[in-house]
Amino acid sequence: MQVPLLDLKAQYQTIKEECLEVTREIYESQYFILGPYVEKLEKEIAEYCSAKYAVGVSSGTDALLLSLMAAKIGHGDRVITTPYTFFATAGAVSRVGAIPVFVDIEPDTYNISPEKVDALIKDMPVTERKTLKGLIPVHLYGQCADMNEVSRIAEENNLIVIEDAAQAIGSEYQKKRAGSLGDFGCFSFFPSKNLGGFGDGGIVTTNSEDQYENLKILRVHGGHPKYYHSQIGGNFRLDALQAAIVSIKLKYLDQWTTARQKNARLYKSLITAAGLNSVLTVPFEKENRHIYNQFIIQVAEKRDELKEFLLKNNVGCEIYYPVPLHLQECFADLGYSPGDFPVSEYAAEHTLALPVYPELAVEQIGYVVDQIKKFYA
Numbered sequence: 001m002q003v004p005l006l007d008l009k010a011q012y013q014t015i016k017e018e019c020l021e022v023t024r025e026i027y028e029s030q031y032f033i034l035g036p037y038v039e040k041l042e043k044e045i046a047e048y049c050s051a052k053y054a055v056g057v058s059s060g061t062d063a064l065l066l067s068l069m070a071a072k073i074g075h076g077d078r079v080i081t082t083p084y085t086f087f088a089t090a091g092a093v094s095r096v097g098a099i100p101v102f103v104d105i106e107p108d109t110y111n112i113s114p115e116k117v118d119a120l121i122k123d124m125p126v127t128e129r130k131t132l133k134g135l136i137p138v139h140l141y142g143q144c145a146d147m148n149e150v151s152r153i154a155e156e157n158n159l160i161v162i163e164d165a166a167q168a169i170g171s172e173y174q175k176k177r178a179g180s181l182g183d184f185g186c187f188s189f190f191p192s193k194n195l196g197g198f199g200d201g202g203i204v205t206t207n208s209e210d211q212y213e214n215l216k217i218l219r220v221h222g223g224h225p226k227y228y229h230s231q232i233g234g235n236f237r238l239d240a241l242q243a244a245i246v247s248i249k250l251k252y253l254d255q256w257t258t259a260r261q262k263n264a265r266l267y268k269s270l271i272t273a274a275g276l277n278s279v280l281t282v283p284f285e286k287e288n289r290h291i292y293n294q295f296i297i298q299v300a301e302k303r304d305e306l307k308e309f310l311l312k313n314n315v316g317c318e319i320y321y322p323v324p325l326h327l328q329e330c331f332a333d334l335g336y337s338p339g340d341f342p343v344s345e346y347a348a349e350h351t352l353a354l355p356v357y358p359e360l361a362v363e364q365i366g367y368v369v370d371q372i373k374k375f376y377a
Ligand SMILES: *Cc1c(COP(=O)(O)O)cnc(C)c1O
Pocket: 059, 060, 061, 062, 085, 086, 088, 089, 138, 164, 166, 167, 187, 188, 189, 190, 200, 201, 202
């Protein structure tokens, strides 16, 4: 049996006609950048995320970059985030000239530990503390970070909160949607995300009308009116083609999310039935709505061998992420060492993502669990 990590072709078959129709329309119009399809998507995503506004951008990475620029976070400022995330989270901070300050994660959810953020700020020298401007919680794998605590810390320290919600469209924290919980919410339409386009794309949500206007100006090089620049922005525009495709997919997103959640439940019950709970840990659902962008297992032993075994038996799997950001070569000058963030380092060495995409068949999930059982037998 073949079980790929993700099968976008299966999903495409279900929406093919709609996609071809809208694509043809856009080709005929020869109107490719921003415009009515982008505006339509912005309204739909704002509503979906219970945020007041949304601004379509060129990628999830650019959503982060643009949010940092809009927040006027720049040279010499410090931004707290987690080292256990996709590179873009901290990369964007460095690209605006600011300094990423890492804080370890919680072992059960893999999200930033508010307790450790408190401890870090308490121990910070006053001069550094003065440069602290932002906090980027990442809603990793599709589950929200502990946003009550994040908001409390932000309020106490006057920090801008930028949610990295690239993996969390539709995730909820105490019944509130990701993207409505901070000053900015950053989403990605990279094809492997739960709501993916046919190329790169992303969106920023905000509840602030001023920031909404500001984001739109910075998206087009900061020109306002056109060709008059009081600020330096960039080209962060979203294509009409991507917006139109994402709009089509958004109609099916809840149905796909339900299928992912069902797959996750099936994994959990089959893993228990197979007696595997002593060798592996399944995802812990702390918040109301985990959207399972990834289904992550943690194994105490032989993670890399398990990965090789599964691949050899046609089960797609991947390590997200093998090197925590504080140990990346490009961040060496930040001065971190192995051992600084033991929970992140342990997760990087012991976790594995299994296929959880909506179109998976029950038999395929059964096959994956059987293969894991075989490996540990
Ligand atoms: C995918 C992702 C991004 C970046 O999104 P792109 O659209 O690929 O630029 C940022 N942060 C996290 C956590 C992601 O998973």
